[in-house]
Amino acid sequence: MKSFEEQNYYEMLDLTTSASPFDIRHAYKTALQIYGDDAPASYSFFSRDERAGILANLERAFLTLISDQGRIEYDRSLITAGLMQENEQYRSAPKKPIPLFDLEETGNVTRMVFPHTEKAIIPPAEFPVIRDIMSKDSLTGQDLRCIRMELGISLEQIAEIIKVRRGLLTAIEEDRCEELPSMLHLKSFLRAYAEYLRLDSNEVAARYLKQVSGGLQRAKES
Amino acid sequence: MNGEDSFINNIWPIGGGKGGSGKTFLTGSLGLLLARQGLRTLLIDADLGAANLHTVIGVAHPGRSLSDFVNKKVETLEDAVTKTPVPNLYFISGAGDNLDMANLVHTQKMRLLRAISKLPYEHILLDLGAGTSFNTIDFFLISNTGIFITTPEPTSIENVYRLIRSVYLRKIRQVLREEAFRELLQEAVMRSNGSSAKNPEDLLRILKDCDPVQGGLLEESLRDFRFKLVLNQLRKQDNHQIGTLICRICEKHLGLRVHFLGNILHDDRVHDAVCRKVSFLEKYPYTQTATDLREFCHRFLTDREENPPVGPSIEKTKAEILMTANC
Numbered sequence: 001m002k003s004f005e006e007q008n009y010y011e012m013l014d015l016t017t018s019a020s021p022f023d024i025r026h027a028y029k030t031a032l033q034i035y036g037d038d039a040p041a042s043y044s045f046f047s048r049d050e051r052a053g054i055l056a057n058l059e060r061a062f063l064t065l066i067s068d069q070g071r072i073e074y075d076r077s078l079i080t081a082g083l084m085q086e087n088e089q090y091r092s093a094p095k096k097p098i099p100l101f102d103l104e105e106t107g108n109v110t111r112m113v114f115p116h117t118e119k120a121i122i123p124p125a126e127f128p129v130i131r132d133i134m135s136k137d138s139l140t141g142q143d144l145r146c147i148r149m150e151l152g153i154s155l156e157q158i159a160e161i162i163k164v165r166r167g168l169l170t171a172i173e174e175d176r177c178e179e180l181p182s183m184l185h186l187k188s189f190l191r192a193y194a195e196y197l198r199l200d201s202n203e204v205a206a207r208y209l210k211q212v213s214g215g216l217q218r219a220k221e222s
Numbered sequence: 223m224n225g226e227d228s229f230i231n232n233i234w235p236i237g238g239g240k241g242g243s244g245k246t247f248l249t250g251s252l253g254l255l256l257a258r259q260g261l262r263t264l265l266i267d268a269d270l271g272a273a274n275l276h277t278v279i280g281v282a283h284p285g286r287s288l289s290d291f292v293n294k295k296v297e298t299l300e301d302a303v304t305k306t307p308v309p310n311l312y313f314i315s316g317a318g319d320n321l322d323m324a325n326l327v328h329t330q331k332m333r334l335l336r337a338i339s340k341l342p343y344e345h346i347l348l349d350l351g352a353g354t355s356f357n358t359i360d361f362f363l364i365s366n367t368g369i370f371i372t373t374p375e376p377t378s379i380e381n382v383y384r385l386i387r388s389v390y391l392r393k394i395r396q397v398l399r400e401e402a403f404r405e406l407l408q409e410a411v412m413r414s415n416g417s418s419a420k421n422p423e424d425l426l427r428i429l430k431d432c433d434p435v436q437g438g439l440l441e442e443s444l445r446d447f448r449f450k451l452v453l454n455q456l457r458k459q460d461n462h463q464i465g466t467l468i469c470r471i472c473e474k475h476l477g478l479r480v481h482f483l484g485n486i487l488h489d490d491r492v493h494d495a496v497c498r499k500v501s502f503l504e505k506y507p508y509t510q511t512a513t514d515l516r517e518f519c520h521r522f523l524t525d526r527e528e529n530p531p532v533g534p535s536i537e538k539t540k541a542e543i544l545m546t547a548n549c
C-alpha cells in the first residue's frame with residue numbers, strides 16, 4: 001500500500017488515467033467530502049497538518065488534471081517514468097457536431113458521445129443536495145441549475161457535449177417558457193441534459209415538463 | 223482433528239465506541255433475524271461489567287453466565303447457555319458477579335477464547351461493549367470478521383477510528399515477536415525525533431522500510447481482515463454516504479478492508495421498545511428502521527457468500543490464539 005504522498009494524482013483522486021473531466025470534477029468533490037475540514041467521515045482520523053497536506057495535494061492534483069495542457073504534461077511525465085501506458089490516456093470527445101436525430105430515418109442514429117465512461121464512486125443522485133432536489137415531484141429550472149452547479153459543471157461544457165445552444169439551456173434553467181422549443185425537442189434536450197448529469201433522464205424530463213406545462217400552454221396561446 | 227473440532231462456526235465480534243452507538247440493540251436484532259431464518263445463533267454478552275443484552279432479547283433473569291464458566295462453577299461453556307423465547311436463538315449472559323473484561327487474567331482469557339471458538343452454532347455474535355482494553359481487543363480478534371458500529375456523530379466516529387486503530391496495533395503485536403515489536407517501536411520513536419507517539423499505520427510503513435519481507439507479510443495479514451461497518455441512528459438529514467466514505471478511508475489509509483453493511487435509521491420507538499422490554503422488530507416491523515435492520519441482515523449474509531471470510535475457521539483461530547499466547 002502506498003502512502004498518500006506517494007500516490008500519483010490519479011490515485012489520489014481514485015481515478016483511472018482515462019478519466020474524463022467530468023469524472024475528475026466529481027472525484028474532487030467526493031474527495032472534499034472525505035478530507036474537507038468539516039468532513040464528518042474523517043473526523044479525528046488526521047492531524048491538522050496531515051489534513052492540510054492532503055488537501056493541498058488534492059488541489060494540486062485537481063488543478064493539474066482539469067487543465068488540458070497541465071494534464072498532457074503530467075501524463076507525459078507518468079509515461080516517461082513508466083507509470084502509465086500511452087494508450088491509457090483520456091481522449092476527449094470529437095469536437096465536430098454530432099446530429100442528435102436521425103432525420104433521414106436511416107436507422108443509424110449517432111449516439112451522443114458521453115465522455116464519462118467510468119462509474120463514479122458516488123452516483124450524483126446521492127449527493128445530499130441533489131438527493132433533496134430529486135425527491136421533489138416537480139423540478140424547476142433553478143433546481144436543474146443547482147444540480148449542475150453542485151456537480152461543478154459549466155453551461156459551456158454541457159452545451160458543447162449535448163449540442164444544445166447555451167441560450168436555450170439558460171432559458172430552460174430560468175423557466176422562460178416563451179423561449180422554449182416544441183415539447184418534443186424540449187423533452188429530448190432535457191433528457192440529454194439529465195443524462196449528462198447522470199440522473200434518471202426520463203424522470204427529470206417528466207418532472208420538469210410537469211412544472212412548465214402551464215407556462216408552455218400560456219406561451220402558446222399568447 | 224476430532225469431530226467436535228471440525229465444526230466451523232462463524233464468530234462475529236461487534237464493537238464500537240462508548241456512548242451507546244447501538245451495539246447491544248444491533249446484536250439483539252441481528253440475532254433475532256438470523257434465528258428467524260432457521261440459523262442456529264448464539265449471542266454472547268461479553269460487555270462484562272455493563273451487561274444488558276438480555277433485556278433487549280426479552281430474557282428477564284438469565285440463569286447462568288460467562289462468569290460461571292470463568293469461575294469454573296460450570297464445567298463447559300455450553301453449560302452457561304440459556305434458551306431464549308425465540309426458537310434457534312441462544313444466549314450467554316454477561317451479568318452476575320463483578321467480573322470485568324479488563325481484569326480477566328491471561329489464562330482465563332485464553333480458556334474463554336478457546337471455548338467460544340469451539341461452540342457448535344452457525345453464528346456467534348459477540349457484544350463486546352465499549353472498551354478498548356487489551357482483553358476486549360483480543361476478543362475482537364477472535365475472528366477476522368469483526369463488525370464496527372458507529373453513529374454519524376463526530377464523537378462516535380472518533381471512537382470507532384480509535385477502536386479500529388487499536389485492533390490494527392494489536393494485530394501487529396500478534397504477528398511480530400515481542401522483541402521485534404519493541405525494536406520497531408524504538409525505531410519509530412527515533413525517526414520522529416522522540417516526539418509524539420505514531421499511528422499504527424506508521425509502524426507498518428517503518429517496518430516495510432527496514433524489513434520489506436516481514437513488512438510485506440504483516441501487510442498481507444492485515445489485508446486478511448474482512449471487517450464490516452454499520453452506521454446506526456442515522457437521521458434523514460444526515461449524509462447517507464458517511465459509512466461508505468469511512469470504509470474508503472480505512473482502505474486507502476490503513477490498507478484494511480471494511481465493508482459497509484448499511485445505514486439504520488434513528489427511530490424514537492427503539493427507546494420505547496427497550497424500555498418496555500419488548501423486541502423492536504416484533505413490535506414495529508413496518509418501520510423504516512425495521513426495514514433497514516432486515517436489509518442489514520440480508521447484506522450480512524450475502525456479503526459472506528460473495529467474499530467468504532478466510533479466517534474464522536477453528537484452525538485459524540487456534541493459530542491466532544497461540545500467537546496471542548506468546549505476547
Ligand SMILES: Nc1ncnc2c1ncn2[C@@H]1O[C@H](COP(=O)(O)OP(=O)(O)OP(=O)(O)O)[C@@H](O)[C@H]1O
Nearest residue numbers: 241242243244245246247352455487488489492493
Ligand atoms: N436505530 C436507533 N434508533 C433510535 N435509538 C436507538 C437506535 N439504536 C440504538 N438506540 C438507542 O440508543 C441507546 C443505546 O443503545 P445500545 O444500548 O444498543 O448501545 P451500546 O452501543 O450497546 O451502548 P454501550 O456502549 O453502553 O453498551 C439505547 O437507548 C437505544 O434505545
Ligand SMILES: [Mg+2]
Nearest residue numbers: 245246269351
Ligand atoms: Mg451495550
